[in-house]
Amino acid sequence: DAKTTQPNSMESNEEEPVHLPCNHSTISGTDYIHWYRQLPSQGPEYVIHGLTSNVNNRMASLAIAEDRKSSTLILHRATLRDAAVYYCIPKAAGNKLTFGGGTRVLVKP
Amino acid sequence: NAGVTQTPKFQVLKTGQSMTLQCAQDMNHEYMSWYRQDPGMGLRLIHYSVGAGITDQGEVPNGYNVSRSTTEDFPLRLLSAAPSQTSVYFCASRRRGQLADEQYFGPGTRLTVT
Numbered sequence: 434d435a436k437t438t439q440p441n442s443m444e445s446n447e448e449e450p451v452h453l454p455c456n457h458s459t460i461s462g463t464d465y466i467h468w469y470r471q472l473p474s475q476g477p478e479y480v481i482h483g484l485t486s487n488v489n490n491r492m493a494s495l496a497i498a499e500d501r502k503s504s505t506l507i508l509h510r511a512t513l514r515d516a517a518v519y520y521c522i523p524k525a526a527g528n529k530l531t532f533g534g535g536t537r538v539l540v541k542p
Numbered sequence: 543n544a545g546v547t548q549t550p551k552f553q554v555l556k557t558g559q560s561m562t563l564q565c566a567q568d569m570n571h572e573y574m575s576w577y578r579q580d581p582g583m584g585l586r587l588i589h590y591s592v593g594a595g596i597t598d599q600g601e602v603p604n605g606y607n608v609s610r611s612t613t614e615d616f617p618l619r620l621l622s623a624a625p626s627q628t629s630v631y632f633c634a635s636r637r638r639g640q641l642a643d644e645q646y647f648g649p650g651t652r653l654t655v656t
Contacts, residue, residue, distance in 0.1 A: 477585065534584055
């Protein structure tokens with residue numbers, strides 16, 4: 434599995450965008466980049482995933498570097514409900530999820 | 543759909559006791575798995591199953607047994623509880639197949655072993 438590097442924590446103000454970086458320089462060509470988040474006292478929740486092109490859904494956007502060695506999860510307008518630990522997980526389709534430490538996002542009102 | 547359900551929500555055991563954590567899903571997912579999460583840590587895979595009758599070990603399988611007699615249910619058995627098994631346990635499921643990669647997690651079971 435590719436190793437990932439994420440900041441331990443980030444702070445944001447409510448209604449402002451949040452950019453969460455993830456470095457995965459050892460990613461293989463068949464690894465998708467997955468993002469999950471875990472709200473306090475809850476199980477992880479799928480956010481988004483992509484392979485090469487940037488991806489958007491109702492929760493977030495995923496920007497993938499051209500060399501695929503890094504990616505950024507973008508929350509366009511953070512709300513208090515977005516306070517969570519965000520995990521970046523590169524993995525091949527069908528393989529098991531491997532969770533690292535993630536980034537704890539704090540949203541200030 | 544109820545999604546992935548887990549029971550109980552909380553459990554306290556004494557060292558040496560055994561118990562079964564229940565997990566069920568109503569999405570007809572082939573793939574199910576169990577994770578544990580220790581305080582301040584990420585999740586670690588205990589056991590997983592790719593379909594009824596098929597199970598395999600994950601990263602931290604010692605002290606746990608699983609079976610998969612139906613598609614819907616995937617119970618996790620603690621054979622002889624130890625304080626090191628104090629953790630939050632999450633069950634997850636997803637469809638099998640290369641393009642079906644979104645995993646759904648249950649709400650967790652918080653287990654304390656004294």
